[in-house]
Amino acid sequence: MPAAPEGRRTHEKVSTVSAVSSRLPVFPWDKLEPYKKTAAAHPDGIVDLSVGTPVDPVPELIRRALVDAADSPGYPTVWGTAALRDAVTGWCERRLGARGLAHTNVLPVVGSKELVAWLPTQLGLGPGDKVAYPRLAYPTYEVGARLAGAEPLVYDDPTELDPAGLRLLWLNSPSNPTGRVLGKDELTRIVAWAREHGVLVFSDECYLELGWEAEPVSVLREDVCGGSYEGVVAVHSLSKRSNLAGYRAAFVAGDQDVLGELLRIRKHGGMMTPAPVQAATVAALGDDAHVREQRERYARRRDALRTALVGHGFRIEHSEASLYLWATRDEPCWDTVGHLADLGVLVAPGDFYGAAGERFVRVAFTATDERVEAAVKRLG
C-alpha cells in the first residue's frame, strides 16, 4: 500500500475505503467454512451441494466456438456483435414466446450477477428510492440496493407493497432458493400492477429452462406483457442452462428505453463481454440439444437426492423448478447443516436467503453422478 500523503492520516484513508463495503451484509459463504472442514474430513471426501456451481463439461460446440474466436485482438463492444443480438432475439422469440424484439431490446451482460448487483446504481437509484425482491431470495438483490444507497424491501406478494418510492421490482421465477414458479396469471397480474404504479420490473429468469414439475413462464411472453415491453425486462444467464458459469455469459431483454440507458452507462464503464465469450454465446443459444442433455442429468440427480432426503426424514417444499431442493427437518437450519456436514455432505443454510429460511436448507443438485451417489448412500 503506498504511504499516506503528507499531512493525511492513514486511518482517514482506511475509513474512506471501507465506506461502501460497510453497507453490505457479511459475505455469507464465509460462515459455512467450519462446516466445510467437517464435511471434508469424511473418509470418502466431501459431497458439496452448497454453492450450486455447474460441474459437467462445457458442451463441445460451445468450446469450439470459443476457440474459433480466440484470435480477437480488438476491443469487443458492450452491445455485442450483430450475430449475438440476433441469437438473443431469436432465442427469446423461440424459447420464451416473445414477439417482435429488435436489437434495441437486448443487451449482453458479463454474467447476470454483476447486473443484479449494479443495476440500481446504473439506474441512478439512491436514498429515498426502494428496491423490492422476494422475502426468500438470491442475496444479490439486496446487495444491489445497498450499493446504490437505496432502501431494500422484501415482499410476499409484490402487489401488496406500497408503491410510493418503489422504483425497481425484482421477480425471480423459478426462485432461488425455493424453486417456486410464478404462473402465467400471477405474472400477468404483477406486471399490470407495476405498470399502473410506474414501477420498473426486472424478472430474473436464469432457471427458466429448469422446470421439473412446472413449466416456467417468461415476463416477455406475449400473453404476460401484452406484446409491449414497456417497463419490463427479463434477465437470462447461460451459466446454468449451458454449464457456462466460468464464461460469464448473460443478457437482458425488454424495455428499449431502459436498456438504451444501461448501454450508454455501461459503455462508459467498459462493461464488455469478451469477444470469444460472445461467439460462444451465439453457439449456445442456437442449440437446444445440449440443454436437453444437461436437463436429463439434473433430473436424475434431483430424483435420487429427493428420495434420499425424504427417506432421511426431510420434508421438501416447492422445488418444482431450478437446481435446488428446499428441504427442512423442522429444526434450525444450522442444526441441519451440522448434521449433514457430519455425514460429509455440505448444503446451504436457508437463512442465507432471508430470515424466513431459518428452518430450511438449500440442497443443490449440481454435483457429479458419483458424488450424488455418495450422498445418497450416506443418507440411507
Ligand SMILES: Cc1ncc(COP(=O)(O)O)c(C=O)c1O
Ligand atoms: C437467482 C439468480 N440470479 C442470478 C445468478 C447469477 O448467475 P450468473 O452471474 O452466473 O449469471 C444466480 C446464480 O446463482 C442466481 O441464483
